[in-house]
Amino acid sequence: xxxxxxxxxxxxxxxxxxxxxxxxxxxxxxxxxxxxxxxxxxxxxxxxxxxxxxxxxxxxxxxxxxxxxxxxxxxxxxxxxxxxxxxxxxxxxxxxxxxxxxxxxxxxxxxxxxxxxxxxxxxxxxxxxxxxxxxxxxxxxxxxxxxxxxxxxxxxxxxxxxxxxxxxxxxxxxxxxxxxxxxxxxxxxxxxxxxxxxxxxxxxxxxxxxxxxxxxxxxxxxxxxxxxxxxxxxxxxxxxxxxxxxxxxxxxxxxxxxxxxxxxxxxxxxxxxxxxxxxxxxxxxxxxxxxxxxxxxxxxxxxxxxxxxxxxxxxxxxxxxxxxxxxxxxxxxxxxxxxxxxxxxxxxxxxxxxxxxxxxxxxxxxxxxxxxxxxxxxxxxxxxxxxxxxxxxxxxxxxxxxxxxxxxxxxxxxxxxxxxxxxxxxxxxxxxxxxxxxxxxxxxxxxxxxxxxxxxxxxxxxxxxxxxxxxxxxxxxxxxxxxxxxxxxxxxxxxxxxxxxxx
Numbered sequence: 001x002x003x004x005x006x007x008x009x010x011x012x013x014x015x016x017x018x019x020x021x022x023x024x025x026x027x028x029x030x031x032x033x034x035x036x037x038x039x040x041x042x043x044x045x046x047x048x049x050x051x052x053x054x055x056x057x058x059x060x061x062x063x064x065x066x067x068x069x070x071x072x073x074x075x076x077x078x079x080x081x082x083x084x085x086x087x088x089x090x091x092x093x094x095x096x097x098x099x100x101x102x103x104x105x106x107x108x109x110x111x112x113x114x115x116x117x118x119x120x121x122x123x124x125x126x127x128x129x130x131x132x133x134x135x136x137x138x139x140x141x142x143x144x145x146x147x148x149x150x151x152x153x154x155x156x157x158x159x160x161x162x163x164x165x166x167x168x169x170x171x172x173x174x175x176x177x178x179x180x181x182x183x184x185x186x187x188x189x190x191x192x193x194x195x196x197x198x199x200x201x202x203x204x205x206x207x208x209x210x211x212x213x214x215x216x217x218x219x220x221x222x223x224x225x226x227x228x229x230x231x232x233x234x235x236x237x238x239x240x241x242x243x244x245x246x247x248x249x250x251x252x253x254x255x256x257x258x259x260x261x262x263x264x265x266x267x268x269x270x271x272x273x274x275x276x277x278x279x280x281x282x283x284x285x286x287x288x289x290x291x292x293x294x295x296x297x298x299x300x301x302x303x304x305x306x307x308x309x310x311x312x313x314x315x316x317x318x319x320x321x322x323x324x325x326x327x328x329x330x331x332x333x334x335x336x337x338x339x340x341x342x343x344x345x346x347x348x349x350x351x352x353x354x355x356x357x358x359x360x361x362x363x364x365x366x367x368x369x370x371x372x373x374x375x376x377x378x379x380x381x382x383x384x385x386x387x388x389x390x391x392x393x394x395x396x397x398x399x400x401x402x403x404x405x406x407x408x409x410x411x412x413x414x415x416x417x418x419x420x421x422x423x424x425x426x427x428x429x430x431x432x433x434x435x436x437x438x439x440x441x442x443x444x445x446x447x448x449x450x451x452x453x454x455x456x457x458x459x460x461x462x463x464x465x466x467x468x469x470x471x472x473x474x475x476x477x478x479x480x481x482x483x484x485x486x487x488x489x490x491x492x493x494x495x496x497x498x499x500x501x502x503x
Contacts, residue, residue: 020257020305021502023096026103029221029296029503030202031252032266033277036193038211042071044191044204048184052163055177056084057107058127060163063180067165071178073208074162079154079175083128085138086150089113090121096257098123105145110264121264124150159208177265179218180204188280191215193270198279207265216266217279221252222291224277228252229287231276232310233473237480240473241290243489246499247471248275250299250308253502257305294486296503299494301332306497307470313381314338314472315447315464316357316364317345318493323411324433324446324467332497335413338365338475340482342492348414351407355449357414358383358463365475366464373481378474381465386442389457396439397430399423405450405458415446415468433467470494 045068052060052069063069087105090098095110098121102108105125113120125147128134134149154175163172172178180189181203188199193215202219217224225248233244255274256267268274299306307330311318321333335345339362348354361367361383368374368382394402400423408429409418419430430436433446440460448462471493479489487499 020096020253023100023103024253024256024502026100028103029253030218031221031224031256031268032205033217033219033224033268033270033274034261034263034266035191035198035200035215035217035270038207038209038214039192040072040212042191042206042213042215044069044071044180044189044206046180046182046187046189047199048182048187050180050182050187050189052172052174053179053181054127054174055111056109056125056127057179060172060174060178063171069166069171069180070164071206071213072162072164073159073212074173075160076157076208077160078156079152079158079160081151081153083131083134084124084150084152085126085134085147087123087125087145087147090123092121095121095259112264122150124152127152159210161206161208161213176208178206180206193279196278199281200279205265214265217270217277221249222295223280224252225249225291226284226287227279227282228275228277229290230282230284231278233477235284235286236477238290239484239486239489240477240480241286242294242486243471243476243480244310244473245290245294246297246299246486246490247308247310249294249297250306251275251310253298254305254307296501297499298502299332299490299497300500301494301497306332306494308494309333309467309470310473310476310493311464311466311468311470312472313366313378313465313474314468315382315445315462316361316366317348317413317447317468318470318472319413319415319433319446319468320411321469323413323415323417324469326432326434332494333469334495335411336493336495338472338492339363340365340479344495345413347412349410349412351410351449354410354414354447358447358449358461361463365478366472371478374474378465381444382474383463384444384461384465386440386444386460386462387453387457388440388442388460393421393440393458394423394425396441397421397423397428398426399428400425402458405452407450413447413468416448417446 048065050063098110102110102123108123108125111122113122158176161174161178165171189204190199200217201223205216207214270277299308316338318336320335321330337345368379390402394400402423404422406420408420421428445464447464448460451459476489
């Protein structure tokens with residue numbers, strides 16, 4: 001971080017160097033979610049009066065309640081130079097500090113430095129046509145932190161966004177980014193996402209891309225969760241929904257600090273790449289109650305927000321993070337037995353042990369046997385088989401006709417970490433859950449064994465559905481039905497983690 005940017009942070013916060021919680025608090029615990037894919041045009045209609053703002057949050061035009069506006073990328077070119085207020089310059093590694101500063105200084109945003117091939121980050125505000133206009137503004141206001149005039153002469157080509165009202169009249173234009181913002185906290189904006197008309201709370205951000213206009217929802221995390229809970233767990237016992245709210249909040253806020261999508265505009269996706277999110281239309285009284293009763297509570301480990309990941313059904317044992325994803329071991333994402341008392345999982349890394357576990361499981365929370373209230377869709381996933389002909393398996397792996405399949409590695413939970421598929425035109429090695437399940441769409445998890453079928457072909461016999469890490473949702477539901485508290489449920493799946501209220 002540059003020296004004078006550090007001074008700005010010192011003026012605005014008594015905290016030492018910013019961490020994720022500082023950033024989230026400065027941003028008022030809002031998350032940014034990519035909605036669908038870019039489209040040639042986006043139609044937006046806000047239920048309350050709203051304002052269109054440019055990339056540095058300057059006001060461009062008012063939009064009356066109920067009026068539809070159409071946003072398109074009108075052209076691509078080099079934006080004209082404008083003067084801005086520059087509050088700080090940061091290295092890419094200091095992204096959280098840049099976002100903290102932007103959250104603490106009203107009206108500022110984080111942008112990549114167009115002058116720097118290393119993509120350093122700038123915290124900027126406003127847009128003035130001349131340095132004289134900017135300095136005249138500075139003479140009238142008292143700045144709360146160090147800032148200096150900066151000429152934004154972007155050498156990069158960007159899209160020019162055009163906004164037209166229902167009559168076709170152009171009401172606003174902005175290079176790169178614009179926002180539709182309402183001061184009414186209860187307002188929703190209707191738009192078309194993933195083939196459906198949906199309503200979203202918070203602000204909608206339009207980003208110009210090569211493929212058209214991409215929508216991003218900037219929304220308070222608890223409004224986000226009220227929708228996510230319905231799509232991810234639905235109607236369930238109160239304690240299970242509360243545990244889900246805490247896990248989902250933890251996962252969302254944990255990922256707000258990762259920038260895993262490589263964008264300054266959004267941290268999350270509206271699909272299972274993050275958590276399935278379909279806007280205000282999926283909120284229910286039950287999801288609202290679960291979010292409200294756990295407001296601000298997250299999983300913590302070692303003083304940091306924990307990644308509250310979850311899966312549909314673990315199959316009786318959760319996986320260690322490093323055995324499922326290509327990642328370092330994580331102290332609270334370990335192989336855990338989904339028994340009523342919980343605890344570390346038995347060693348299932350041998351072929352014999354995992355076969356016995358799949359064929360004759362011990363009493364498990366997510367086992368549907370003898371439970372009439374167990375959902376039929378979940379019952380199909382606790383234990384399953386998937387058959388492939390030699391031709392089908394070979395085609396899936398790209399090796400011609402499959403001739404041999406060998407498990408080359410297993411983790412302690414029994415999950416396959418390596419799979420070798422040999423065929424008439426070569427061999428393919430698949431490592432970890434993402435690669436295996438991407439290639440073999442009928443395989444529901446990596447908790448499986450493989451057998452060759454008489455006459456050719458291969459049978460995968462497995463348990464569970466999903467990556468199998470963290471909280472087992474069906475296990476959580478059964479734990480809640482048995483009277484376990486949200487704390488006990490989460491403690492069974494996230495060893496060593498504790499609960500903390502952030503807001």
